[in-house]
Amino acid sequence: MTSQARFRRNLATMTGSITGSLAGILAPRREIGARSQAFDLLFAGALTFFLGLIGFAQAGFGGILGLGMLAPLVWRRSRPEPVFFVVSAVAVLQWLAGVELQPGNVGLLVALYAISVYGEVRYSRIALGIGGLGVLMATSRYWSGSDWRQQITMMVALGALVFGVWATGERRRTRGLYVAQLEERAIQAERDRDRESKLAVSNERTRIAREIHDVVAHGLSIMIVQADGGLYAADASPEQAKKALATIGDTGRASLTEMRKMLGLLKQDAQQELDPDQPRPQPGISSLPELIDNVRDAGLTVDYEVTGTPRDLPALLGLTAYRIVQEGLTNTLKHAGPGARTCVHLDFGREMLTVMVNDDGRGAGVAPSSDPGHGLVGMRQRASISGGTVNAGPKAGGGYEVIAKLPYNLPNGGGIQ
Incomplete structure (x- = not known):
């Protein structure tokens, strides 16, 4: 394989890897309802309109950069990672162009909050690092001519603001996961209760079948033996035959009574829960x-x-x-x-x-x-x-x-x- 062919293959592999990574980042992270989408559009539109007007009033090119940091906030919940990286890229362009801080820079904080709440944890950590780097860059550019005490003060203030926004988002994420876990546990508990109820019904049916088998098998065995004995003694000893028939009748009535009692347990279970002291027959x-x-x-x-x-x-x-x-x-x-x-x-x-x-x-x-x-x-x-x-x-x-x-x-x- 020639060096040119190897270069093309490596380039194709690298391109595929980058494309896959970008596709994973740009893919929607969560499904949101129509009402939430309308709210995001209204929120981002309001910020873009009002802060954008202020930015244009201060500086034309700076106003355009402000729009670039505010307009992507429409997708801050459905695609939090690409929104944050786009807003950060516009902020870096602002820093390179030497444009002063604009009202649109609020979009950085909103995007940081969004990625800490809705984005993946690893990207949230990366976003915090980028925010810290942005604090250093902003301090070195916009307060470079100030006293060192003022520089440290601004650095600490901006750092606290960035970390506070990120920590608030992380807290909301954790709370959301906790609520989701509680909901999942509640659903699982309901499933377990349904499964236990079905198992209890199955066990009850098995118990009743066993009880009925005992009663019917025992009673019928006695009745068959008595019937055979009565048939054998019918001609030679009518009294014995009558006694056998009487035993058959008594056994049948006793078995029927006991079976009725057991089947009556199905109706007595609810009453037994209300009155646990009531004896079972x-x-x-x-x-x-x-x-x-x-x-x-x-x-x-x-x-x-x-x-x-x-x-x-x-x-x-x-x-x-x-x-x-x-x-x-x-x-x-x-x-x-x-x-x-x-x-x-x-x-x-x-x-x-x-x-x-x-x-x-x-x-x-x-x-x-x-x-x-x-x-x-x-x-x-x-x-x-x-x-x-x-x-x-x-x-x-x-x-x-x-x-x-x-x-x-x-x-x-x-x-x-």
Whole structure:
């Protein structure tokens, strides 16, 4: 490559770089509304008209330079950087031409304020440096014949004026950024509230679905067992068939009542917020004997044992223990087979309640399903919410066992095993 070709390439690269930089500077920095544009036009027009007239009255050429420092202020907010550099260039031309200070020099301060408020931070710092250099240039030209004390006084006064204008603009910029940050935080907080509300609705739907599953599955299991038993005993023992039908009716009515109570929670949530002392109609430990009697009436042999010193439990913990026992008995009715014996054991320990539901049926021999169903998942979720754990699976000697450990006091986190 010849030296001329390299020169052309370097010149093209330099030109492209300069063009890109100028394009970045000249590009509009912010969008402003029609009202703001009208105000900027009126403001710059007023300064140009009145101060321009004064400048023309003092000196013709100086008046033209004054117009050059005032007219660009129309774009001081949309293009603060090029406006400041154009006004500064006109001021330097005024200094080189030896023209005295004009009223249009006010445009320098207005442009400096605009770039410190609306311009980029790096250009704002450059503008402050240019303003300081302008103070030195003005002092050396316009007060060169004065006493050194007067020169220092004017230098300090002009420097304080330039820095004060720049600092005021920086303060407004900082305040504007702070307000914008607060607005963004408010918008984000509103988004978070909407997201939390949607999550709360989803969790509530899941809770209701789990509750309905527990009630319907347990009630239907008992009703199916009683219906099969009543059909079998209809001819040989009409009394047993009548008893089975009565149990089916009682179980259906009880399940329907409980399901209505749970669905009624949707309407009671608002009233619960107004009256937090109103109790929720949910079963607990005290309802277990009635549940076990219903299962016994369905033909399942159930032993109920309580060890330790019983205590009053929180409503959530009592409901969790009740649902775990209910689901365990329901699974026994479904999978244990005829003649199975079930044991429900509550152990009130020092720090936690242990709930055990086990049977000696054939549940262990049933092939596991690829879908764990809602029952076991529901038990684990309930225990996790209460800070406890649930283990469920076949026993070594046959049968199936569910063991739940529920702490009385909710720790920092619960586990699911």
